[in-house]
Amino acid sequence: MVNSLEAMVAGKLKxxxxxxxRRGLKPTERFDHAVVCRGGKKAISFCCNDYLNLSTHPAVKEASKVVLENFGLGSGASRLVTGNTPFNGRVEQRLARLKxxxxxxxxxxxxLANMGVIPALxxxxxxxxxxxxxxxxxxxxAQLSGAKIVLFKHNDPSDCQSRLAEHRKNYERCLMLTEGVFSMDGDLAPLADLSDLAKEFDAWLMTDDAHGLGVLGDGRGTVAHWNGKGCNVDVPLQMGTLSKAVGAYGGYICASQKVIDFLVNRARTVIFTTGLPPAVLAGVDKALEIIETDKKLANQPVEKAKLFTSLLGLPDAQSxxxxxxxxxxxxxxxxSAQLEKEGFLITAIRPPTVPAGTARLRLTFCAEHKEEDIHRLASLFKTMELVA
Ligand SMILES: Cc1ncc(COP(=O)(O)O)c(C=O)c1O
Incomplete structure (x- = not known):
C-alpha cells in the first residue's frame, strides 16, 4: 500500500x-567573540543576531547560573498558574523604562508575542x-485575527495613506503594523509619517522592534532613535524579542498598563503556554541592565556595519x-559556501523568507567583530565580485 504521507512529502521535497x-539544520556551536564551529571548522559569524554579544557576556552568564542553581530549569506552569517567577516583573519594568x-x-x-497580541486586540x-x-x-x-489585511508598499507612507483612505471607513478598528528595523533589509520604517497617519485615521500603530532594541536610539530602539532626531513618534504598541541584542530568549510587548492588563486576560500565547525559565529571565535582566547603562556598546554594531558599507561603497548602513x-x-x-571556506559564516537567505528573485547574503554586525576581519571580509566581497 502507498503511504500517502511519505509520498506527499517526497513529492514536495523534490x-x-x-x-x-531546500533548507536543512546544520549543527553549529557558538563561542565568544562571534566565533562559531560548523563541521569541525571554526569561522567568524556575520549572521548571528546577538548584536551586543551578550549571550556570552560573563555577567549575564553568572546571573543566569546563580538562578539556575537556586530555582532549577523550567518554570513549571503558565504565568497565570505558578509560572510567573518574579524575574518576569523585573524584566518587564526594565523593558517599560527602556522603551x-x-x-x-x-x-x-x-x-509568540505577535501571535498573541495581534488577535487579542x-x-x-x-x-x-x-x-x-x-x-x-x-x-x-494578522491572519489568526481574522481581520481584513491590506498591505502597503514597503516603507511608503503615501501608499499607506491611500490604503487607509480607501478602507478605514469600512471597519470598526484598525491596526497598523510595521517592523522598526526590517530584518532582511536593515532599513528603518518611516515611523514619524506612520505615527501621523495612525493619528489621522484613528489606527493603532504597532512596531516589531526585534532588530532595534539594544542597537538604535542608544539601545532604546527605533522609537527613541527617531525621537532623538527631533521627530514626534508615538507608538502605543512596541513589540520585540529578547533573542537578538539581548542575547537570550523570549518576546515582549510594551504598552499602557490597561492594554497590558487586557493582554494578560486575552493573549492566548501568554495564557495557554508555560512561562520562560527563571534562569533565562535572570540573564535577560542583567543583559537589559547592560544595555541601559552602556550606550557606547549599543552604538558599536551600527558603527561596524557602516565600516563595511563604506569599504564597499554601498549606501551607509542604517542598522x-x-x-x-x-x-x-x-x-x-x-x-555562502565559498565564504565559509574562507572562514566567514554568512547564511544565504532565500524565498520565501525574502521575495522571489532577491536571494541574498544578509550580514549582521556585532560589537565584538574586529575591524581587521571586516576589512578582510570586504576584500573578499570585492574579489568574489559580490557587489557591483
Ligand atoms: C522582525 C522579527 N520579528 C520577530 C522575530 C521572532 O522573534 P523570536 O526569535 O523571539 O521568536 C524575528 C526573528 O526571529 C524577527 O526578525
Whole structure:
C-alpha cells in the first residue's frame, strides 16, 4: 500500500530541491567573540543576531547560573498558574523604562508575542494595514485575527495613506503594523509619517522592534532613535524579542498598563503556554541592565556595519543589518559556501523568507567583530565580485 504521507512529502521535497530552496539544520556551536564551529571548522559569524554579544557576556552568564542553581530549569506552569517567577516583573519594568512605556508583558518568544497580541486586540470586523515586508510572525498574528489585511508598499507612507483612505471607513478598528528595523533589509520604517497617519485615521500603530532594541536610539530602539532626531513618534504598541541584542530568549510587548492588563486576560500565547525559565529571565535582566547603562556598546554594531558599507561603497548602513542581494538562489548558496571556506559564516537567505528573485547574503554586525576581519571580509566581497 502507498503511504500517502511519505509520498506527499517526497513529492514536495523534490520540488523544493529543483528550485534550490531546500533548507536543512546544520549543527553549529557558538563561542565568544562571534566565533562559531560548523563541521569541525571554526569561522567568524556575520549572521548571528546577538548584536551586543551578550549571550556570552560573563555577567549575564553568572546571573543566569546563580538562578539556575537556586530555582532549577523550567518554570513549571503558565504565568497565570505558578509560572510567573518574579524575574518576569523585573524584566518587564526594565523593558517599560527602556522603551518609554507605562508597562510591558513578557512572552515565550517574539513569534509568540505577535501571535498573541495581534488577535487579542483586533478581530474579524476590523482592519489591519501592514508593510508588505513585515516579518512572518506579524503575518501569522494578522491572519489568526481574522481581520481584513491590506498591505502597503514597503516603507511608503503615501501608499499607506491611500490604503487607509480607501478602507478605514469600512471597519470598526484598525491596526497598523510595521517592523522598526526590517530584518532582511536593515532599513528603518518611516515611523514619524506612520505615527501621523495612525493619528489621522484613528489606527493603532504597532512596531516589531526585534532588530532595534539594544542597537538604535542608544539601545532604546527605533522609537527613541527617531525621537532623538527631533521627530514626534508615538507608538502605543512596541513589540520585540529578547533573542537578538539581548542575547537570550523570549518576546515582549510594551504598552499602557490597561492594554497590558487586557493582554494578560486575552493573549492566548501568554495564557495557554508555560512561562520562560527563571534562569533565562535572570540573564535577560542583567543583559537589559547592560544595555541601559552602556550606550557606547549599543552604538558599536551600527558603527561596524557602516565600516563595511563604506569599504564597499554601498549606501551607509542604517542598522546592524546589511543585505547584499544576489538575486539567484544558486548564486547566493555558492557565495555562502565559498565564504565559509574562507572562514566567514554568512547564511544565504532565500524565498520565501525574502521575495522571489532577491536571494541574498544578509550580514549582521556585532560589537565584538574586529575591524581587521571586516576589512578582510570586504576584500573578499570585492574579489568574489559580490557587489557591483
Ligand atoms: C522582525 C522579527 N520579528 C520577530 C522575530 C521572532 O522573534 P523570536 O526569535 O523571539 O521568536 C524575528 C526573528 O526571529 C524577527 O526578525
Amino acid at each position: 520540488k523544493i530541491d529543483a528550485q534550490n530552496l 518609554g512605556s507605562e508597562s510591558a508583558l513578557v512572552f515565550g518568544s517574539g513569534y 483586533i478581530g474579524p470586523n476590523d482592519l489591519i494595514v501592514m508593510d508588505e515586508l513585515s516579518h512572518a510572525c506579524m503575518y501569522g498574528g 546592524s543589518i546589511v543585505p547584499v542581494v544576489l538575486g539567484d538562489e544558486e548564486r547566493a548558496l555558492k557565495a
